[in-house]
Amino acid sequence: MVDASLTPTILFALMAGVATFFSPCAYPLLPGYVGFYVSQTDAERATLGGSISRGLVAAVGVLGTFAVLLGATFWVGHSTLSNVVVFEPIIGAVLVVFGVLVVLERAPSLTVALPKRRSSVTGFGIFGAGYALAAAGCVAPLxxxxxxxxxxLPFGAGAAVLGTYVGTVAVLMLSLTVATGLGVVAGGGRLAAAGPTLERLAGGVMILAGLGQLYLAIFILEVF
Structure with a gap:
């Protein structure tokens, strides 16, 4: 059972995961991913099992990238990074400002090209890894x-927070892949057309995440 005092942090990690998945740097890659899926499964009958397996491979790619990023972060040192809490109000304010810019469609247009993907199930894992890298790089302060x-936080609570954040990104990648496989998303055109709306939605989530960060810093961590 999750400690009630940890709930705001878990919710923040959840919102942060959603904001990361729909970050402006990574979202433009999704229409290409849908097209890639269609091209890889055009000659075979789509099945729920096949969609889930490809989604799991893509999710593993996401988890692999975050494992590397988290490993590098821990390598820097626990004591050093623990002191980052003093920067949480700044990070929260930056997220709010950046979210507002995204909602107003005034955020800088940044994209990260992916390496050429292999024509196999492995390609889904490579895409997931590249997508996670592009997304995390876009919202580095988050x-x-x-x-x-x-x-x-204590080890167990910290693991729950990290698991919520990384797991949210992985589950969203899995969900998109399964939805594509089942024909919910038919090709990249519809997803591309929905781009502005989803980016504004992501901006709103970033604003909420920033406000959550400010709440944690001011009322729970009492940084000020």
Whole structure:
């Protein structure tokens, strides 16, 4: 059972995961991913099992990238990163401002090209890994904020926070892949057309995540 005092942090990690998945740097890659899926499964009958297996491979790619990023973060040192809590109000304010810019469609347009994907199920894992890297790089302050907050907590609570954040991104990648396989998303056109709306939605989530960060810093961590 989750400690009631940990609930705001878990909710923040959940919102941060959603904001990361729909980050402006990574979202433009999704229409290409849908097209990639269609091209890889055009000659075979789509099945729920096949969609789930491809989604799991993509999710594993996401988890692999975050494992590397978290490993590098821990390599820097627990004591150093634990002190990042003093920057949480700044991170929260940055997220709110960036979220507002995204909602107003005034955020800088940033994209990260993926390496050429192999024509196999492995390609889904490579895409998941590349997508996670692009997304985490786009919202680095958010990523650092989640990790810093997790490191300031006891091991079990910190693991729950990190698991919620990383798991949210992985589950969203799995869900998109399964939805594509079942024909819920037919090709990249519809997803591309929904781009502005989903980016504004992501901006709203970033604002909420930033406000959550400020709430944690001011009322729970009492940074000020």
């Amino acid at each position: 990523f650092i904020g989640v990790v810093g907050r997790a490191l300031s």
